[in-house]
Amino acid sequence: MQQSAQFSTRQKILGAAEALFAERGFAGASLRQVTAAAKVNLAAVNYHFGSKDNLIEEVFRRRLDELSRRRLEQLAKLEAAGDASLETVLDAFITPALELSLDRKGGSVFMRVLARAFAEHNSNLRTFLSDNYGYVLKDFAAAFARLLPQLDKQELYWRLDIAVGALTYAMADFGMIQRRSGESEREHREQMAKHLIHFTAAGLRA
Amino acid sequence: MQQSAQFSTRQKILGAAEALFAERGFAGASLRQVTAAAKVNLAAVNYHFGSKDNLIEEVFRRRLDELSRRRLEQLAKLEAAGDASLETVLDAFITPALELSLDRKGGSVFMRVLARAFAEHNSNLRTFLSDNYGYVLKDFAAAFARLLPQLDKQELYWRLDIAVGALTYAMADFGMIQRRSGESEREHREQMAKHLIHFTAAGLRA
DNA sequence: CTAGACTTCAAACGATTGTTTGAAACGCGG
């Protein structure tokens, strides 16, 4: 493990792949485009990751391990404090993603990559994500179930399904709302999170 | 397949392309896969559509022309009847898509193709859709603005943006909810539409 | 029945895809 300039070859590839997957999709971004953007040799991908599919999985792993940890940590914290409400639980889910988005370069495009994964409906990717990170959604679903005891299981699942869609789409910034001039990226994202929590909480308890 | 005799080469290509674009994305589905599924010659795509990009646009045109017409027709009808509410306007938007989904083969996968288009954030595709069908969203936004006069423009746009995301993802059936055994596709879709309207209306007026 | 336009076909085009190769370059403990 050697740092060449500032980032290792591995990290450079992961960063470039993340950006290009967000922009052109997994099939649309070639390894030659990725390695050119990362300024590394083409063969480096197969040397460090084995295959393009493994690279894709690693792009997710790099972000989702910590994102999942932080989300569950936030959730546990407010349940320990007896502070759980629809708004605070939604906040526990959204804020870690928001902070990731505001992290140094790459964080914001990752949410777009994640939304792409949802569109890859039949792929191994869904299985990979479900197998490795499904427990996060499960824990949050359980928290919502406790907060909405009047809803039967089916009703709850419908609403959570819709909520996940709204969150995924919004966090990927797929919508038409542009950042206003004179508004920082941070302010824009925080506005979005605020509206997202408000909207989704209302939808869940409707 | 008897369809081979019933549908023109053009229609067979459009149907196969729609299904494969839904499953593998625009870059992920090759023309050879499309023409093999359609059981037509490879060169037929370029003969009838000129290029893959034109084929993609035509896949949208075939469905969106009528879908847009029906949506605006429903909207106009209930405004003429003085029946406009958040629920009825949402219904005017959703029901035509629901009927399309329940149409004979192809309709249901098209909503998934449409959601894919949202993920193609930088592509010409977004421009094509916005230029040709943006007026539909504009008209619906105006209707919602009338129904939510207490919201300022910014606030309204945030909520509509989130609502569009929820609708797009749900109609594409990207979620985890599966059709229950003993439940028909129609029943499943109608349940979804019902919950979608309820959820989104609550979020909009929250 | 024939002429001419429309459609289909197999084959090939150059470009690009993911992956593999073997040698060169590198970093570091001895």
Next chain:
DNA sequence: CCGCGTTTCAAACAATCGTTTGAAGTCTAG
């Protein structure tokens, strides 16, 4: 300094990509 494991490199692999070609087939108007 040497030797050895790790990493990078240019080059090439077969496969597949979107597109084009010109001939063969199909259809209909006159």
